[in-house]
Amino acid sequence: MNPLPAEEYVHKCTTACAGCTSSLSLRYILKAAGPDTVLVVPACCTAVLQGVYPATAMNVNVYNIAFAAAAATASGMAAAFRRSGRSTNVICYAGDGGTVDIGIQALSGALERGTDFLYICYDNEAYGNTGMQRSGATPIGAVTTTTPGGKTDEKKDIDRIVAAHNIPYMATACAAYPQDLYAKVKKALSIPGPKFIHLLSPCPPGWRYSSERSVEVGKLAVKTGLWVLYERERGELRINPASKAAMKRPAPVEEYLKVQGRFKGISDEAKGMLVAAMERHHRRLLAEEAGTC
Amino acid sequence: MLTIATGNKAVAAAAREARPGVVAAYPITPQTEIVEQLATYVAEGSLDADYIPVESEHSAMAACIGASAAGARTFTATSSHGLLYMHEMLHWAAGARTPVVMANVNRALGPGWNTWAEHTDAFSQRDTGWLQVFVATVQEAYDVTLMAFRIAEDERVLLPVMVNLDGFSLSHITQSLETVEVGDFIPPFRLPHAIDIAHPRGYGTLTPPDIYFRFRWDMERSMRASREVIAETEAEFARRFGRRYGPTEDYRCEDADVVVVALGTLGKEAEVAVDILRNEGVKAGSMRLRWFRPFPALDLAGREVVVIDRDYSFGFGGVITHSIRSTTGVEPYSVIAGLGGQEVTYDDIAQFVRQREAGKEFWFGVSD
Numbered sequence: 001m002n003p004l005p006a007e008e009y010v011h012k013c014t015t016a017c018a019g020c021t022s023s024l025s026l027r028y029i030l031k032a033a034g035p036d037t038v039l040v041v042p043a044c045c046t047a048v049l050q051g052v053y054p055a056t057a058m059n060v061n062v063y064n065i066a067f068a069a070a071a072a073t074a075s076g077m078a079a080a081f082r083r084s085g086r087s088t089n090v091i092c093y094a095g096d097g098g099t100v101d102i103g104i105q106a107l108s109g110a111l112e113r114g115t116d117f118l119y120i121c122y123d124n125e126a127y128g129n130t131g132m133q134r135s136g137a138t139p140i141g142a143v144t145t146t147t148p149g150g151k152t153d154e155k156k157d158i159d160r161i162v163a164a165h166n167i168p169y170m171a172t173a174c175a176a177y178p179q180d181l182y183a184k185v186k187k188a189l190s191i192p193g194p195k196f197i198h199l200l201s202p203c204p205p206g207w208r209y210s211s212e213r214s215v216e217v218g219k220l221a222v223k224t225g226l227w228v229l230y231e232r233e234r235g236e237l238r239i240n241p242a243s244k245a246a247m248k249r250p251a252p253v254e255e256y257l258k259v260q261g262r263f264k265g266i267s268d269e270a271k272g273m274l275v276a277a278m279e280r281h282h283r284r285l286l287a288e289e290a291g292t293c
Numbered sequence: 294m295l296t297i298a299t300g301n302k303a304v305a306a307a308a309r310e311a312r313p314g315v316v317a318a319y320p321i322t323p324q325t326e327i328v329e330q331l332a333t334y335v336a337e338g339s340l341d342a343d344y345i346p347v348e349s350e351h352s353a354m355a356a357c358i359g360a361s362a363a364g365a366r367t368f369t370a371t372s373s374h375g376l377l378y379m380h381e382m383l384h385w386a387a388g389a390r391t392p393v394v395m396a397n398v399n400r401a402l403g404p405g406w407n408t409w410a411e412h413t414d415a416f417s418q419r420d421t422g423w424l425q426v427f428v429a430t431v432q433e434a435y436d437v438t439l440m441a442f443r444i445a446e447d448e449r450v451l452l453p454v455m456v457n458l459d460g461f462s463l464s465h466i467t468q469s470l471e472t473v474e475v476g477d478f479i480p481p482f483r484l485p486h487a488i489d490i491a492h493p494r495g496y497g498t499l500t501p502p503d504i505y506f507r508f509r510w511d512m513e514r515s516m517r518a519s520r521e522v523i524a525e526t527e528a529e530f531a532r533r534f535g536r537r538y539g540p541t542e543d544y545r546c547e548d549a550d551v552v553v554v555a556l557g558t559l560g561k562e563a564e565v566a567v568d569i570l571r572n573e574g575v576k577a578g579s580m581r582l583r584w585f586r587p588f589p590a591l592d593l594a595g596r597e598v599v600v601i602d603r604d605y606s607f608g609f610g611g612v613i614t615h616s617i618r619s620t621t622g623v624e625p626y627s628v629i630a631g632l633g634g635q636e637v638t639y640d641d642i643a644q645f646v647r648q649r650e651a652g653k654e655f656w657f658g659v660s661d
Contacts, residue, residue, distance in 0.1 A: 036490050040359070048499050056495035061488050063362060064497035065355065066381050072317075072352030076359030076367070077488075079315050079343040084364060088490060106355065109348030 004182060005031045014057040016049040019204040019211025021175030021218065022122040023049055026093065028178045029120065030060060032185035037089040038063055038077060042070040042103060044095035045129045046122075068102045070094050071110035074117040082116060089189050090117040096137035097127045100158045111165040111194045118188050118195040121158065122175075124203035132206040140277070141270030142262045144206075150266055154277055162196045163232060170196040171231040176218025180229060180240060187231075200227045208261025217259060225250040226278055228285060237288045247282050298470040300463040303431045304370065304396045304456065305330035307438035309340045310475045311394070314365030314482070317345035317356035322408045323460040324372040324398040331368070350375040354382030354393070361391035362496065366442065366482040369393065372460060373400035373414045380418065386453045387422025387512065389497060390486065392445035393453040396438065399427075399557065399603075400460040401633040409634020410459040412556060412604040415585070416612045422512050424454040424519055425585040429542070429561040431468035434458050436536055440526050442479045447526075449518040451484075457585075459557045461634065473534050516587050523584065540589030542581040545571065549578030551646055552593060554617060555601040556582050559631055563601070565639035570646055577646055582613065593621045599649050601642065603631040610654060626650055630657035 009030035016023040022045055030037065038061045041047050047064055051057045065073045070092040078090045094103055099121035107119060126144045127133040133146040136156035143150050162170055169191045173181040181199065188195040202218045204211040221227035225247055229240035239247070253275055257263040266274075287293040298306065305327045308316070316335070318328035334340035343360075347353045350371050357367040371379065376397050386393050401411035415425055424444065428434045434456070441454040458464055488496075500508065523540075531537040544564045546552055551570075553563040560581030570577035580591065598621075602611025609615065614627035626649035631637045635658065645655070654660075 035493075038363075038488055038490075050495060050498055053495065053498045053500040053504055056493075056498055058495060059493055061490065061493045062495045062498070063359070063488070064495070065358070066385055068351060069355035069358075069382060069385075072347060072349075072355035073359035075345055075347070075352070076315055076317055076356030076361075076365075077363045078359075079345055079356075080360040080363035080365035083314055083343055086490075088363075105348060106352050109352055112348070113346065 004028065007031065009035070009059040011057045011059065013051065014049045015051070016045070017205055017211070019214040020045070020049070021201045021203070021214050022046060022124065025122060025175045025178070025181060025199055025201060028182045029091070029185050032182045033089045033091060033189060035060060036087070037091060040065060040070050040074045040077065040090065040092045042094050042098040043067040043129065044098050046093055048129060067098055068106055070098060070103055071106040071115070071119060075110045075113060075115045078116045092117065092119040094119070094121055095128065096121060096123040096125060097135040100136040100156045108165065111162065111167050111196070115194050116192055118185070118197065120197045120199055122199045122201040124201045124206055125155070126206050128203055128206050140273050141266035143264070144262070150270055154273060159198055165194070166235070167194045167196060169231070169233050172198045172200070172227070172229055174200040174218045174222055174227055174229060175202060176215045176222070177229065177242065184231065206262070209259050213259060217256070220251065220256040220259065222246055223251040224253045224256045225282060226253060226256055228281065230285060237285065239285055239289055247286070294472045296470050296472060297467050298431055299326065299465055299467050300431050300434045300458050301326035301398070301465065302330055303435035303470050304438050304458070305334070306472055307435045308368045309334050310472070311368070311439060311442045311479050312366065313342050313368040315343045315345060315357065315360035315367045316369065317347050317353045317360070317367070318369045319347050319350050319353050319371070319375060321372045321375040323400060323464045324370045324375070324396065326464070327370040327396055350379040351382055354379040354386060357393045358382065358386050358389055358391045361393055361484065362389065362488055364482070364484060364487040367393045368395070370396040370398070372398040373402055376414045377402065377417060380421070383418055383421040383423060388508070390451040391453065392451050392484070394438070394441045394445055394456070395453065396456045396458065398460050398464045399457050407633045408460060410462050410558070410603065411632050411634065412457070415455065415457050416604050418455070419586065422452060422516070423586065424452055425457060426454065426583055427457045427556040427585060428583070429463065429558050429581060431463070431466070431470050432536070433538070434463065435470055435472065436530065436534070436538070439475055439479065440530055443526050444519065444522055446482060447522045448485060450515050450522050452512065452515055452519065457557065462558045478529065478533055520587050538583065540584050541591065542583060544579045546578035546580055548576055549596060550576040551597040551599060551649065553577065553579045553599045553601065553642060553646060554582055554613065554625070556585070556603065556613065559601050559603060559637060562637065562639050563642050566642035566646065569639065569643045575646065588616055588620060591617065591621055593617070593623050596623070597649060597651060598623050598625040599628060599646050600625040601628045601630050601645065605629055605632065624651045627654040628657060629654065
């Protein structure tokens with residue numbers, strides 16, 4: 001393990017839930033980014049866990065903005081910084097609802113325009129801040145407060161949508177693999193232009209498991225192959241070793257599902273679709289990495 | 294320099310003269326010419342700005358807010374549905390105290406599709422915390438766009454300013470225009486609360502009720518202070534460039550028994566109607582309302598008033614009619630005219646005055 005910088009940019013006074021992985025991840029993200037950074041935060045859990053005015057738990061500038069507006073705000077901010085000769089990192093830190101649903105238009109626009117920024121979607125697969133309603137990123141079969149019988153639609157594949165913008169760098173990450181996340185943020189910020197990291201963020205109250213199991217749940221997501229860690233740098237895909245191993249010898253999907261209350265009572269049909277989507281995803285990634293698609 | 298220009302080109306020329314660092318904009322009729330012109334200025338190098346071709350008006354305003362917070366002067370332009378689409382961000386720009394300047398080319402709202410002049414778009418943004426000014430000539434569109442930057446960025450104000458001009462009847466008509474070299478009339482952009490890496494802050498964090506309430510009061514204090522800043526700016530503009538403006542443009546009002554109040558091009562048209570009525574022996578005057586927010590104190594005591602509203606608040610009445618009734622106590626004859634670009638001539642306006650009945654509402658072309 002490489003030692004991470006000792007500097008802390010997230011103080012120990014956030015109002016995050018116990019076991020919250022989005023705030024844990026932010027700690028590593030900001031260690032990678034350093035102090036010359038502005039976080040642009042739309043409506044999401046991070047908007048409320050950073051503290052109550054005039055206090056803030058963050059030791060970098062945080063610019064809070066309306067739900068649909070993060071990426072566009074970053075566009076303006078990055079333009080203003082660059083034209084005045086400043087290389088300040090502009091990082092959007094947005095939840096899945098603010099990314100795959102209400103913020104997708106602004107995200108697409110900023111990616112297409114070549115905005116020099118890093119967009120990180122921390123994905124807890126529902127609208128967590130408002131009490132776990134379904135989002136486009138909720139997986140099939142998961143119970144949320146607006147899908148009490150389990151979601152009947154598949155998770156929106158935001159990564160393929162982002163990939164279609166042909167940006168110089170995109171990656172997936174998982175809160176249970178902080179070294180990997182740290183390295184990906186470092187690399188992303190070394191590349192000019194738009195970058196995107198999709199970060200799976202297990203959520204104890206939303207996913208209905210006890211708060212000490214966040215890392216275990218994150219690791220299970222990867223070990224079962226339901227979440228694949230990879231990077232796509234200038235069009236070249238590289239599946240990370242942890243996921244390579246998992247794709248060869250996956251843990252049973254049930255191990256991931258059974259520790260989460262949200263999948264309690266998932267139908268065989270939904271489970272079958274979840275597995276089928278995973279297998280399709282694996283086939284596509286392996287073919288892309290092998291250069292056969 | 295003396296030239297000719299459309300209202301849109303005049304706005305673009307003034308925006309260039311103000312040297313914005315970031316222009317973020319989205320096309321919409323009848324505003325498009327403004328942003329096309331600015332994109333051309335940037336491409337040809339006569340404006341050193343980043344032109345951000347955003348994918349929506351919501352993003353246009355968001356990008357302006359982000360750029361302003363990062364220390365850049367910003368400008369955008371929109372109209373009608375575009376203005377409504379950015380409504381959420383208009384509130385945000387004012388609350389974040391980002392002094393964005395925007396031209397809004399007034400246009401009706403669908404359905405049905407209608408690209409002609411109406412003021413309902415701007416009035417729908419009444420409570421966003423933006424200063425709003427309405428212009429009536431190409432020259433005024435130019436002059437006021439310049440002044441808007443100085444007013445918005447004054448530390449006593451730090452609120453965004455919307456410059457309104459009528460769709461087609463001003464945006465697309467050609468008149469003479471005298472451009473100026475603005476010099477230090479607009480000081481360099483300086484936002485006291487701009488993002489400072491050495492001093493990290495949380496902008497727009499969760500704010501408890503008592504502090505939130507104080508922020509709202511601060512906005513109103515600035516809105517009130519803007520009256521003085523507007524007056525100073527208009528006086529300084531007159532001193533430097535010779536053209537004088539005020540909260541209203543009054544025409545033959547001194548001895549008038551009846552005063553026509555209107556905004557934008559209809560307010561200018563009313564001056565011709567006043568001359569016609571004077572020839573008939575009616576002591577008429579016109580008062581073209583220029584500033585809508587902050588709403589000016591109008592001296593209408595002891596006169597009959599005819600208000601022409603190119604807008605309507607359904608279930609309530611004309612917005613200007615009610616604003617005047619509530620601020621002056623006079624009971625106007627309320628004429629609703631020109632919606633969706635309806636043709637209203639000076640002869641029509643003269644007739645409104647002849648048929649006036651205090652307290653009544655008349656829909657031109659519809660009422661019996």
